[in-house]
Each structure stands twice: as C-alpha cells, then as structure tokens.
Amino acid sequence: MQSSSGGTSLDNSALVHKITPITGGTTYSNTKATSSINSSHVTKREASTVKNATFCVQNIRESLRQQNISEDIADILLSSWRQSTQQQYWTYFHKWMLFCERKSINTFQASVNNVLEFLLQLYNSGLGYSAVNTAKSCISSVFEIINPETSLGSNSLIKKFMRGIFNKRPSLPRYACTWDVSLVLEYLKTLIPVNTISLRLLSWKLAMLIALLTGQRCQSLHLIDIRNIFIYNVFVKIHFGDLLKQSKPGSHLQPIELVRYKQDERLCVVKTLQEYLGRTKSLRGEEIQLFVSTMTPHQKISKQTISNWIRTVLENSGIDVKMFKAHSTRTASMSAAKSANVPITTILNVAGWKSDCTFRKFYNKPCSEEKVNVGNIILENYSKS
CATH class of the missing domain: 1.10.443.10 (Intergrase catalytic core)
Incomplete structure (x- = not known):
C-alpha cells in the first residue's frame, strides 16, 4: 500500500521486557536474589521514556495484530531488540509517530519521501549523523517487521541522503589519543x-x-x-x-x-x-x-x-x-x-x-603523552652520517 505521497508501507515491533539472566554454577555463593524497581528513584525523564515506549509498543502490536500475527509471535519479534537498543529507538520512533500525525501519514505505511522529510527535520534541529542514523535504523527496523520485503537501509535515496549528512556533519571517533x-x-x-x-x-x-x-x-x-x-x-x-x-x-x-x-x-x-x-x-x-x-x-x-x-x-x-x-x-x-x-x-x-x-x-590510539616527530625519525634512520 502506498501513502499519499507514494512509496511502500512498512512496520516494526519492539521488546518491552528484560532478558532473564542465564547463570552458571558458582563457587562463592549459592543464594538467589530478587530485585524490583524502586519507583521513587524513577526520574521524570525515565517516566517519559517509559510512557513513550509503551505508546510505541502498543501501536506496533496493533499493526501486527491486524496482520493476524499472534501475541506469542509478536513477543518473539519484539525480543529481537535488546533493552539498550529499545531505549535508543523509542525516543525517535515516538518523534516519528508525532511527525506522521501532523502530516496525516499512516505510521506504518509511509513513503521513502516521508522518511526523508522526517530525517531532514531531525538534521535541521541540529542532530548529527549518528543520531539521525539511529532514527533511520529505528524506522527501518520497524518497517522490516511489518513488511519484510521492504528495507530502508538498502534504498538508494536513503543511503545517499545519509552519506550527505555524514559529509556535512560527520560522526568521528571521540578520541584521537588516549591517556597513560x-x-x-x-x-x-x-x-x-x-x-x-x-x-x-x-x-x-x-x-x-x-x-x-x-x-x-x-x-x-x-x-x-x-x-x-x-x-x-x-x-x-x-x-x-x-x-x-x-x-x-x-x-x-x-x-x-x-x-x-x-x-x-x-x-x-x-x-x-x-x-x-x-x-x-x-x-x-x-x-x-x-x-x-x-x-x-x-x-x-x-x-x-x-x-x-x-x-x-x-x-x-x-x-x-x-x-x-x-x-x-x-x-x-x-x-x-x-x-x-x-x-x-x-x-x-x-x-x-x-x-x-x-x-x-x-x-587503538597513541598515548596523549607520546610525541613522535615523523620527520626526525626519517632523518635518524635514513640520513648518512
């Protein structure tokens, strides 16, 4: 199905539960412990993130349900994302849903042009390549679950657009050197x-x-x-x-x-x-x-x-x-x-x-205290005495 501006429709699913640890034997302690979330320690930002995540997951589950995907299968599909990935994704997917609402676009049936407009909006807000790429990966991952035959990552326009963002606002390694x-x-x-x-x-x-x-x-x-x-x-x-x-x-x-x-x-x-x-x-x-x-x-x-x-x-x-x-x-x-x-x-x-x-x-970085002059090394090794 195509959106109002043309293009393929896409969708996604998400993981909402923590992965249960798999523990081996022990030589130090055989006791088992349980833990719970202390709600008094939840910040406003965390509460907002949880609210956004819940809203996003509900929408994704509903889209899967409309395709006759069972709840059990949806759970497994959603588990393809780890908790850390979800924490990154839901912020951008919530922004994507708001963008679609303002543009009267079906969240899971958007065109490539719709996605490009959304990524441009993020770029114009000051975000760099890494953040915009995370948003792109989020939408792409959701789309691939709803419509496995569609992939934003391989779309030539999306790829060139992301390359352009990298060239204009590159994401480079944080460190050029390291400490002693x-x-x-x-x-x-x-x-x-x-x-x-x-x-x-x-x-x-x-x-x-x-x-x-x-x-x-x-x-x-x-x-x-x-x-x-x-x-x-x-x-x-x-x-x-x-x-x-x-x-x-x-x-x-x-x-x-x-x-x-x-x-x-x-x-x-x-x-x-x-x-x-x-x-x-x-x-x-x-x-x-x-x-x-x-x-x-x-x-x-x-x-x-x-x-x-x-x-x-x-x-x-x-x-x-x-x-x-x-x-x-x-x-x-x-x-x-x-x-x-x-x-x-x-x-x-x-x-x-x-x-x-x-x-x-x-x-693999040089120590920040290392001061090597390439010119001197060349002279020391190749000049005639």
Whole structure:
C-alpha cells in the first residue's frame, strides 16, 4: 500500500521486557536474589521514556495484530531488540509517530519521501549523523517487521541522503589519543592497605582494576554475578551469563581471567577482589551482583554508578575527565596492551571483538603523552652520517 505521497508501507515491533539472566554454577555463593524497581528513584525523564515506549509498543502490536500475527509471535519479534537498543529507538520512533500525525501519514505505511522529510527535520534541529542514523535504523527496523520485503537501509535515496549528512556533519571517533595507564596505576598504588581503606575506595579500586586489566565495558562490570566467580590459587575466572553488547548468536564473551600479581600486591586485582567479597559478604544479603552500594542499604548499583566511580579515579589520577569518559578505559587498556606487543588475537579475545577492524578504527590510539616527530625519525634512520 502506498501513502499519499507514494512509496511502500512498512512496520516494526519492539521488546518491552528484560532478558532473564542465564547463570552458571558458582563457587562463592549459592543464594538467589530478587530485585524490583524502586519507583521513587524513577526520574521524570525515565517516566517519559517509559510512557513513550509503551505508546510505541502498543501501536506496533496493533499493526501486527491486524496482520493476524499472534501475541506469542509478536513477543518473539519484539525480543529481537535488546533493552539498550529499545531505549535508543523509542525516543525517535515516538518523534516519528508525532511527525506522521501532523502530516496525516499512516505510521506504518509511509513513503521513502516521508522518511526523508522526517530525517531532514531531525538534521535541521541540529542532530548529527549518528543520531539521525539511529532514527533511520529505528524506522527501518520497524518497517522490516511489518513488511519484510521492504528495507530502508538498502534504498538508494536513503543511503545517499545519509552519506550527505555524514559529509556535512560527520560522526568521528571521540578520541584521537588516549591517556597513560601508568598515571592511574600510580594512583591505585596509594589506595592501601586494601583491608583498611574505606569500602568506597575499595570499590573504586576494584572497578578500575577490572576495567583496566580486562578492557571490559561498564556494562560487563555491572553484570558480574558473584555466583559466576571462580577463585583458584593464583587466578580468578569470571563467567558472564547475561547478554552483553558484543553477544550474538553463536558468539559470547569468553570468561575473563584475573591473575594474581605477586610483583606488586598494591596492584593485585585478585587480592583486591577477595577483600571486596569478604568485606561485602555480610552487607549484601541476598544480592548477587558483585558491585553494591557503598552506603546503606547495600543494594546493587547501576551501570552509571560504576561509570562515575571510574571517572572519579581518572580525575584523581590527573586525567582530563572533560576529554576522557569512563569508557576510555577500554581504549587505554587495549592500546597499552598493543604497545606492549600483546598479540592482536589475544586482545580481540579479551575485549570480545570479532575482528581487528573495530579495534583499529576506534580503540587503538597513541598515548596523549607520546610525541613522535615523523620527520626526525626519517632523518635518524635514513640520513648518512
């Protein structure tokens, strides 16, 4: 079916429930815990997001119902989007529905020209390539569910339009360089002894050590389950039972391994982890998430809190936090490993990258303190004495 301005009709579906964690065995704790959302902690922005998401999902479900798609099938289709993807998508899909309402366009039967007008409106509002591309992906994904034969992503006009936006307002990597990991390590050495420092400092130290030594995202740290921590004599293995950003069918992050560092116990992540587990055992109750609040009640914390901890450590280490965010630990960590001649295959396995393209494009950065003059190197190596 075509809209008033011509073109194909499209649709989408969404995921509205959280994915239940899949946990393996445990050597630390066999207790099970339940959690609930504390409505008193829901901000106005979060409430608005939930309202928008609910409205979007209802419209998508109704469109699927009109195609005689059962509720059970709709649930599975909606589950093709992870929660993080939904959080990005629903903001733009709600804007799309409002746009269609103003233009008297059927949300799921819009033409390519309608979509281009909507993307242009977003661009004119000041959004860059990345945001507009997310909006395009959202609409395209919805359309593909309602009409599998239609794909905005392969439409030549859409592709050229997005290329034009990139050329006029490009989305480039955030960092051109990274920070010196030795600065952070020197600061962490001052947080001793681990058995007497405050729980807050101990939490900061453990979060940064794990992030720095494994190159993991804050999401991964947030999802560490104490039941999946296996402690041996000289190392610790941590398995992940939850879906991570890099998880795909047939591919999941391998267990991360933390090795005891006998050369300098001030930087030993295993010792720090053991102290943290012992310190929080009587505080966490039935909470199975590794990182808990440093204040009573000691409940599980959000991914943002872990990010704030890492940011604080960076700031205390003398790193410019206006330039470098918590996620920069992933760049600094793996870039340092590459500079230390760690094999690229090992780096990819540890960080969870399938190929080296992502690492080379976004994460392999020179240290901000490195000042190499190419001209001098050429003269030193090729000039005749």
